Amino acid sequence: MTSLTVRNLTKSFGALKVTDDVSLAVEPGEIHAIIGPNGAGKTTLISQLSGQLGSDGGSVSLGDRDITRLSMPDRVKLGLARSFQITSVLPGFTTLENVALAVQAREGSSFRFFGTVAREEALNRAALKALAEAGLDHRADVLAKSLSHGEHRRLELAIALATEPSVLLLDEPLAGVGGEDAETFVANLQRLKGRFTMVLIEHDMDAVFQLADRVSVLVYGRIIATGTPQAIRSDPQVRAAYLGEEEEAA
Amino acid sequence: MSDATATLTAPRRALTGRLKAALVLFVLFALMPPLAAALNDPFYVLIGTRILAFAIAAMALDLILGYGAMVSFGHAAYLGFGTYAVAILASWGVNDLVLQILAAIAISAIFALVTGAISLRTKGVYFIMITLAFGQMAFFFFISLSAYGGDDGVALMQRSTVLGMDLLKSDFGLYYTTLAILVALFVLCHRIVGSRFGRVLTGIRENPTRMEAIGYSPFRYQLTAFVISGCITAVAGVMLANQAQFVSPAFMSWHRSGELIVMVVLGGVGTLAGPIAGAVAALLLEEWLGALSEHWKLFFGVFLVLMVLFSPRGITGLLEKAGIARRQE
């Protein structure tokens, strides 16, 4: 059974068709990359999958469960988490608190009014573990708003990890991260591979070809090709529509 | 890996600072009546009780305004429920403070649950106007309640008893009982803010989308906080009725709701202890300006406008500008 099944998903903003009859079958444990030029509709697709945006048509299933009508929080509880392309954290909270909240969401009730949450060892320990996996445990007690851009990207990842997803949607985790930083980040993702299914949106082609088991190419809201990285690399249609530009730019 | 519990020192320092501020306030409150007696002006004790009651209400409002970013412009309604709970129960011969508080809380919880559920489906300007409108609805309800004096209100024959005791009969007894309730409710609010629930509420204030993306539905938490805040405000109303020994819809006009917001902002949004100080400052300013001129509202209004235009962060911002208070970060 596939982990995440998308059937004929559509979405329009006014006259603009941003998601155009997208179907996908993401296999358990794989890293499925989605690449495509700017404005292709990648973020929109992720938002539809995560439930942040409603869809005009089509369906989304997690395992064998139809989640098309579920809200974002309900999908998270079933194990579908996402990260944001534009960092979205709680700026006034410490790094650890940001992650601890995600741990708290899946463990026990949040309708507890008395115990001091800051002293809950179990929460903090689990949060610190997720931070370590994202390589950010040394910055645990810094306010999120004082983190650097690269650290913000790691925090995005750590928060998503802390929800213990079965399927993780990553929206350009490497956006704006360069050089050595990007390499360690890719190594981090490599280590997580196999623990859960990942849908990875990324512009950094080195990272994509290093990590992905399969790649889908999204252009103007349509998936024009799906296949192994090698197959995609050599697909003439893809080269014309997308990779060609990249190479020209490079 | 560092020790998990040792990683939270930074925010905790700000927290203990606030606790200290609250403690200082409470000690000052406790010392006030003997001082007033020494000055031979017992009238201060009554004004003091009024201030304490409003401090409770301002703190309750801060719980949702400061920690939940919900600008409720209808909180005077809950003051009203508290005051009328006293008047109505008293007219049925029920004079016990505990029962009156329970009744006030029950009615407030229902009202907050229903109106909050509707208001919280909206945001921003809508939320402010809708809470204002619901507050006004409660106001008109009591205006048309002719059995309890309608517009004119009704005088209370006696103060409430506490479990059969005449604790509130003397002004001192009333003052210290109100102070005790304020302290207890402060501890309650402080615990809530530091709890799992409080962290979720604050998280929703900071970034609701992020909270949804990790599995929280903001509505349930916001509504719960809204109800708690309304119930605490109602307790303030119960004490206010005992202080004034008079109950009327004037307690719930939208100007009162506005004044509560002023108190919260004056003292510092999202600090709990701040709004308590804000209540003191606002009511003393009112008394002082009122003694100077019958048109004191003119000056109060000018003060408000200038405060907003020139100090984005309220009194705390003003103090910081003057270099009196330290900027916290």
Added chain:
Amino acid sequence: MMNLFVLQLLNGVQLGVLLFLIAAGLTLVFGIMDVINLAHGVLYMVGAYLIATFAAATGSFWWGFLLMLPAAVLVGLILEFVVMRRLYARSHLDQVLATFGLVMIATEAVKIIWGTAPLSVPMPDVFSGSIPLMGPLKYPVYRIAIIVAGLAVGLGLFVMVNYTRVGMLLRAGATNRSTVSALGVDINRLFAVVFTLGAVLACLAGALVAPILSVDTGMGESVLILTFVVVVIGGIGSVKGAFLGALLVAVVDTVGGVFGPIWLREIMDPAAAGQTGRVLAPMLVYILMAVILSVKPAGLFGRTA
């Protein structure tokens, strides 16, 4: 019975037209600038005081009315320039506080300038008296004049919003603020125009109603909250919504206030019906608002939030 109903219906429409004049400006200010202005009701009161003063000074309602208009423009411009302009970029909380302060200032200033005793404005002679409607039923000419004047202004506003360049900008601004700035329009000028327009409409409403009300400092209060209800029901930013919302609120308020107890008597005993009716009547519009919002959180014509 039928006569009473028609009478109350007309009163409702007359109130609705006034509410619309006040709400139209408010909804545009909310929708386009995302600014909450508690002092809008004050402008309605100021309009009434202005016409009272000018009418008394010139001895003529018409001169008073003509002088009131430029004065209202001036009030709007000054208010925008001195205070509102600095609030656009601020939080709603700041806007609430500052405009709450403005309410206090204006109310006290009016008390200082004009005293606390209510003023009255003479009714223009042409509009005094009543005309027969049907059977023995008569209706004051002046109230009909208010309805006609209000509808005329409403029509003018409708034409302006739908068929002029400013109107196009207003509609664009109410749905998407960045579009307007992308069109290269001076946002500050547009805001000043919108705010002043809203202020003048509110003053106009106050001036129109002055001859049939006693002009006092409390008159802005009751109207402000009703206007909020209108704006919320109609949907923020929608002039059409403000129009329908105003009529709905006013008719429910006026007709329900009188007929609520009568209808209640059908289902309960008279004494209880009278009591319940008196308590429920003033709450009707709020219940109406609650019902509409539970179905449509963004109001009848609002953008879905």
